[in-house]
Amino acid sequence: MNIEKIRSDFPLLLQKHNGKKIKYLDNAATTQKPKQVINAIKKYYEKYNANVHRGINFLSQKATEKFEDAHEKTAEFINAKNYKEIIFTNNTTEAMNTIAYSLGSMLKNGDEILLTKMEHHANIVPWQELAKRKKIKIRFANIKNGKLDMEDLKEKTNSKTKIISVTMASNILGTINPVEKISKIAKEQGAYFVVDAAQAAPHTKINVKKINADLLAFSGHKMLGPTGIGVLYGKSELLEKMPPFLTGGDMISTVTLKQSRWNKLPWKFEAGTPNIAGAIGFDAALDYLKKIKMENIEAHEQKLMNYAEKRIKEIKGIETYGPKGPKTGILPFNIKGIHAHDVAGILDEDAIAIRSGNHCAQPLMQEMNIESLARASFYIYNTIEEIDSMAIGIEKAKKIFGI
Amino acid sequence: MKNEIYSEIILDLYKNPPNKGELGNPEIYADGGNPSCGDQVKFYLIIKNNTIQDIKFQGHGCAISIAAESLLTDMVKGKTINQTKKITSNDLFKELGNIIQTRIKCALLGYSVLQKAIEEYEKAGNKKIEIKNIVI
Numbered sequence: 198m199n200i201e202k203i204r205s206d207f208p209l210l211l212q213k214h215n216g217k218k219i220k221y222l223d224n225a226a227t228t229q230k231p232k233q234v235i236n237a238i239k240k241y242y243e244k245y246n247a248n249v250h251r252g253i254n255f256l257s258q259k260a261t262e263k264f265e266d267a268h269e270k271t272a273e274f275i276n277a278k279n280y281k282e283i284i285f286t287n288n289t290t291e292a293m294n295t296i297a298y299s300l301g302s303m304l305k306n307g308d309e310i311l312l313t314k315m316e317h318h319a320n321i322v323p324w325q326e327l328a329k330r331k332k333i334k335i336r337f338a339n340i341k342n343g344k345l346d347m348e349d350l351k352e353k354t355n356s357k358t359k360i361i362s363v364t365m366a367s368n369i370l371g372t373i374n375p376v377e378k379i380s381k382i383a384k385e386q387g388a389y390f391v392v393d394a395a396q397a398a399p400h401t402k403i404n405v406k407k408i409n410a411d412l413l414a415f416s417g418h419k420m421l422g423p424t425g426i427g428v429l430y431g432k433s434e435l436l437e438k439m440p441p442f443l444t445g446g447d448m449i450s451t452v453t454l455k456q457s458r459w460n461k462l463p464w465k466f467e468a469g470t471p472n473i474a475g476a477i478g479f480d481a482a483l484d485y486l487k488k489i490k491m492e493n494i495e496a497h498e499q500k501l502m503n504y505a506e507k508r509i510k511e512i513k514g515i516e517t518y519g520p521k522g523p524k525t526g527i528l529p530f531n532i533k534g535i536h537a538h539d540v541a542g543i544l545d546e547d548a549i550a551i552r553s554g555n556h557c558a559q560p561l562m563q564e565m566n567i568e569s570l571a572r573a574s575f576y577i578y579n580t581i582e583e584i585d586s587m588a589i590g591i592e593k594a595k596k597i598f599g600i
Numbered sequence: 601m602k603n604e605i606y607s608e609i610i611l612d613l614y615k616n617p618p619n620k621g622e623l624g625n626p627e628i629y630a631d632g633g634n635p636s637c638g639d640q641v642k643f644y645l646i647i648k649n650n651t652i653q654d655i656k657f658q659g660h661g662c663a664i665s666i667a668a669e670s671l672l673t674d675m676v677k678g679k680t681i682n683q684t685k686k687i688t689s690n691d692l693f694k695e696l697g698n699i700i701q702t703r704i705k706c707a708l709l710g711y712s713v714l715q716k717a718i719e720e721y722e723k724a725g726n727k728k729i730e731i732k733n734i735v736i
Contacts, residue, residue: 535663536661537662538664539664542702545702546605553637554638562638568640568660569661597603599615
């Protein structure tokens with residue numbers, strides 16, 4: 198992997214801020230976009246902008262073709278059967294809401310849903326809303342040493358468990374969960390298995406068949422794509438059974454004043470004019486990732502993580518979190534005596550972008566008994582030098598605060 | 601080490617914040633925060649004859665938010681409810697020094713919670729009140 202060449206594809210990274218090179222280490226929030234993605238969107242708007250699935254004009258035909266191709270390419274990328282199993286949403290959160298609403302409507306009073314204590318709010322709140330509409334119980338598997346407590350997860354699974362929904366990788370700890378094992382546990386009980394892959398899909402090869410996931414969701418913008426495009430994968434047999442979430446335009450085959458019939462998959466779940474430009478931009482992002490190869494991305498992040506963990510632990514007063522062993526490129530830390538926002542604020546002065554706060558996973562923060570956390574997260578264009586800059590910035594923060 | 605954002609005033613207030621603590625049986629108790637950043641603050645006010653006789657706060661947050669909360673409690677101590685209401689965010693910044701745009705919401709967290717608490721206190725007819733979970 199030629200990092201310098203990769204970096205030259207990202208216009209934002211070539212800019213300077215206050216005369217300083219931009220060091221973008223907030224990739225778990227969103228990634229930067231290569232010019233290939235930006236150009237694909239530009240080309241769509243300049244050359245063939247039209248609505249899809251409507252009209253026979255040449256523009257609409259071209260737009261429809263590209264839009265459907267993006268579904269097909271996504272299916273290939275995660276080893277789904279075909280494009281019918283790929284629904285485009287706004288983001289992972291919308292996909293999770295679709296699942297909780299639609300799959301949730303198939304549950305009966307007394308059924309149980311099993312989540313974990315390391316979930317992003319997107320895999321908690323929609324289920325809590327479902328529990329307001331139906332008498333279902335939500336349970337949470339425990340965490341032990343930064344990892345999912347598999348014994349506890351097994352114990353909390355029983356014949357009432359109808360859905361197990363877990364994150365494939367934690368957005369705070371970087372923990373990679375054993376989704377294939379969890380899938381087997383779910384299947385043994387006849388429960389549906391749902392995967393929030395928002396923090397996994399950008400970093401590792403997703404194989405929905407191998408995972409044996411019934412439904413799986415991720416976001417385009419965390420993997421070089423534009424914002425506003427997310428993916429909801431579902432096994433076609435299940436998607437056929439599930440009722441639509443949003444209804445109205447484009448998701449119907451026939452409408453009379455009395456009733457309507459749903460469109461074929463996946464369009465049944467894509468109501469209204471979709472994010473066509475987003476889908477085309479995402480298609481270009483998938484091309485870019487395929488060219489680099491996911492295994493190379495994983496190896497590069499691992500190299501950065503190994504260095505970053507070692508480098509940051511040299512700093513006195515630093516606390517790091519998360520499990521030992523394989524993780525995605527996420528480095529959570531705190532410095533004794535300095536609030537995470539202040540660490541982020543001081544790094545920001547040197548054009549180093551990290552995240553601080555509660556990271557949309559308040560239950561996990563409560564579980565770990567910490568208020569706030571600084572998080573650096575890496576991607577394909579990050580370098581060892583940027584990690585050094587961050588370490589120097591942390592030392593500077595300590596000096597400012599007299600620690 | 602000198603720094604533009606973290607002035608000596610802010611760092612001093614953060615390290616040794618005046619009025620940090622709790623008060624028993626307060627006339628006004630109010631807590632709130634900014635859920636997206638996670639910063640939180642609690643205020644305890646003793647009010648007699650419409651005047652803030654004593655005030656303490658407990659803050660969890662960044663240096664700028666803690667410093668601003670501490671400074672604010674000093675500014676309102678001894679003031680009447682009406683005088684407190686008239687304190688503007690600019691008055692706070694005059695004392696605290698300039699805050700860069702990206703951190704203004706940190707500096708105003710305590711200010712917003714306290715002003716909301718005073719407003720609710722007046723609405724309740726200046727009677728003892730407990731207000732929880734003010735979202736800023």
